[in-house]
Each structure stands twice: as C-alpha cells, then as structure tokens.
Amino acid sequence: MDLDKISKLAEEAENEVAELCSGLVKFNSAHPDGYTDEAVAFIKKYLDEHGVENEVHASDPKKPNIVARVKGKGEKKVLWVGHLDVVPEGKPENWTYPPYSGTIADGCVWGRGSSDMKGACTAAMVSARILNEMKDVPNTVEFWFTADEEIGGGAGARWLAETGRFKGDVCVIGDGNGGGPDAPSIDLGCKGGAGVKLVARGQTAHGSTPYLGDNAIKKLIAGIPWVEKINDYPLDFPEDLKPAILDSIEYYRKTQDLTPDQEKLMAHNFYTPSVTCNIINGGVKTNVIPDYAEAQFDIRLTPGSHQLRVVQHIKKHVKDSGIKGLEVEHRDLKPEDTAGFSETPNTSFAHQFKDIIHEITGKPVNTKILTGGTDGISTSRIAGIPSLGYGTSLTGQAHQPNERITIENLVLGVKIYTAFSLIYK
Numbered sequence: 001m002d003l004d005k006i007s008k009l010a011e012e013a014e015n016e017v018a019e020l021c022s023g024l025v026k027f028n029s030a031h032p033d034g035y036t037d038e039a040v041a042f043i044k045k046y047l048d049e050h051g052v053e054n055e056v057h058a059s060d061p062k063k064p065n066i067v068a069r070v071k072g073k074g075e076k077k078v079l080w081v082g083h084l085d086v087v088p089e090g091k092p093e094n095w096t097y098p099p100y101s102g103t104i105a106d107g108c109v110w111g112r113g114s115s116d117m118k119g120a121c122t123a124a125m126v127s128a129r130i131l132n133e134m135k136d137v138p139n140t141v142e143f144w145f146t147a148d149e150e151i152g153g154g155a156g157a158r159w160l161a162e163t164g165r166f167k168g169d170v171c172v173i174g175d176g177n178g179g180g181p182d183a184p185s186i187d188l189g190c191k192g193g194a195g196v197k198l199v200a201r202g203q204t205a206h207g208s209t210p211y212l213g214d215n216a217i218k219k220l221i222a223g224i225p226w227v228e229k230i231n232d233y234p235l236d237f238p239e240d241l242k243p244a245i246l247d248s249i250e251y252y253r254k255t256q257d258l259t260p261d262q263e264k265l266m267a268h269n270f271y272t273p274s275v276t277c278n279i280i281n282g283g284v285k286t287n288v289i290p291d292y293a294e295a296q297f298d299i300r301l302t303p304g305s306h307q308l309r310v311v312q313h314i315k316k317h318v319k320d321s322g323i324k325g326l327e328v329e330h331r332d333l334k335p336e337d338t339a340g341f342s343e344t345p346n347t348s349f350a351h352q353f354k355d356i357i358h359e360i361t362g363k364p365v366n367t368k369i370l371t372g373g374t375d376g377i378s379t380s381r382i383a384g385i386p387s388l389g390y391g392t393s394l395t396g397q398a399h400q401p402n403e404r405i406t407i408e409n410l411v412l413g414v415k416i417y418t419a420f421s422l423i424y425k
C-alpha cells in the first residue's frame, strides 16, 4: 500500500468531508426520537452517486441503519461501525451557532453530533468512496452507520449483531476520541453501565397537614447519598486489564484539563463505579405531599466487572440507611454478566492498528478504555468480532454545547480508516 497516495487522496477530500459533515449535522437525529431516516437517505445518495454498493437494514423504519460495502480480492473482512443518532442539544442559547446549522468556521464543523460522531461517519463515507475507486483492494470492507447507539443500540448495533448482520474478522469502532494528530490513541474497550433507579414511596396528604403525610421526596433525598456510596466499592475486573487502566488514566490526565480533585476521581473510578444522579422525578402539586419520587443513576463500570455484584451492594447500602419505603430497581442481570467490553492489547489486530496510526501521525500511539459506552459492546460481545476503537472526536466535545470537530481530525480519520482497511492481514 502506498501511504503517501492515501494521505494525498484524503487531503484532497478536505472540502468534501467537511461539507458532508456539515450536511449530516443538519439532520436532527437527537433522542428521544433518535430518527436516522434522513441521515441514512443522505448517506445513501452519496454512496449511490459514487457507485458504492450499499444496503439499508431497519427494524424500525424511522431508525434505519445503512452499510457501504467495498468488495476485496481476499477472504478477510474489515468492519467499521459508527452511529448517526445524537443526544439532545440542550438550551439553544448556549450555542454560538445553532446546534443543527452545521456551520463551517475556524477550521471546524460545528453542531450537535459533529464530534459524537457524525464527523467520523463522514470520514468513513469518504473512505468507502476512495476504497471503491481503487482497483483490487485486498480486504472486503463494510462501513456500518447505525441508529440508537446513545440508548443502547436497540434498533441499531444491538439489533444488527443479534440478527447476525455483523460478520467480519475485525471491527473498527469510529466512536470516541482518538486524540487527533497530536496524542493518537486507540480504544481497547469501553466501560459499561449498571444504572439503577431509587424509588421512594410514602403517604400522600394535604400540604397543610404534614403530620398526616409521609413525604416521598424527603426520603428520596435522604436515600441518594446511600446509593452514591457505591463510588468506593472495589470493582472485580480482570487483572490483565490493569496495564490498560494505567495507560487510560495517564491518557485522560494528559488530554483533559483536570484539577487535582477531578484527576483523583477520574483515576478512582477506573477501580470503582462512577455514579451520578441525573434525573429526579416526584411531586404533583405544591399543596400535596408526594407519595412517590424517583431518582435515576448513571453508574459506569470498568469492563469485565460484574454488574449484579454492584447492584446488590447498592441494595445493601440502601437497606443499611434504615429509611423505610426505599427500593432499588434495575434491569435484569445474571450473576455472570459483566460490563462493557475490552480486547487484549497484544493481538495482531491491535499491533497492526497501532502501527498504521503511528505511521500516519508519526506519534506514539496510546491505548485506553473509554469511559462512555459504544457500539463495540454489540460488535464484540454479541457478534463476537474483535473490536478496537479509533474516533475522530475532539476531547471534551461529546454531549456538550458548542460541539465541534476540526476538519484536520476528519481528514486524519479518512487516512486511518482507509489505510487500515488496506493493510490489515
């Protein structure tokens, strides 16, 4: 493979990839709807125009997925997976440019989803086009663009994996933050969730007669710190993950601008669950004592940790609180279930992936575990395909206002996704 030629083709596609990213950002695919039909139609049009074989796969017509395929001479098949759905934009006034404007300014494409992860999707689209224009590529390559990643992959990667549609030798996950040209890194895996809901039940009464009521909100507030105690519970992830965890801590320390306290918590939460209470509901009227209130917690575990043990420990804490009427709800978990996914760093796949990124960037390539979840959980755990991540996202952009991506990162993504598809053996 001629790496200089790939680099040149990617650099020549700078405007193309920026315009595609801007175009894709303009389709609002935010949850709770999370509709990907317009984004998929946009990708299909581009692929059709360039003669790239493609298929739409949908379990929900409003949430289709699309695959672009370039057939190779050999037997090997490389998958690339990225998602088209995004999280809500939050308050519009927090955005310099409207969240779905796809504005191109200051060397960046701006808007919800630019970093997480429509940018990487457009880099993959251009890679598919470039590979398709080459004669005799060695590997078959499939670029999958999915729905529902932000809510667990129900109509997207999880469904595609469960129905046997993902088939391949290795899979590149385009989600996450690959550190750009300066601090390149690949993802060995990602944390997984063990979210719980704390429910408080009491006795309703008129607001003027507190002695007759039993206020569920009051109990809920008292119960929350008992759930949060899980922040210090030692996780039971496999020993052989320890070097990757040390690398991850080092990576986040270097690339995120953290205060000493933030740094301490970041490192701590690779060994213990991270826990945040992010939704509270309760109460119906100012003059009614509520008999029901609930709090939802996002709890993230280092890959390989047993989720049920964590949930049972939370239940124990809540019981220890002695507060009556509290209950911990969670999804069905089997004792053997473990969180997230991770690959070992010593496979031929990992070496080839790191080496090509090193060749392209000229920098040492770090390995890390992503704190957020990705479609890699489905490709690795359900479809059984070794999955490593390299994302084009900028640090600290995902799920934030003023989300953006540098055009430089998009071009780098085109280079890496194209070159790896060609060199993998």
Ligand SMILES: [Zn+2]
Pocket (backbone or CB within 6 Å): 083, 116, 117, 149, 175, 176
């Ligand atoms: Zn993402």
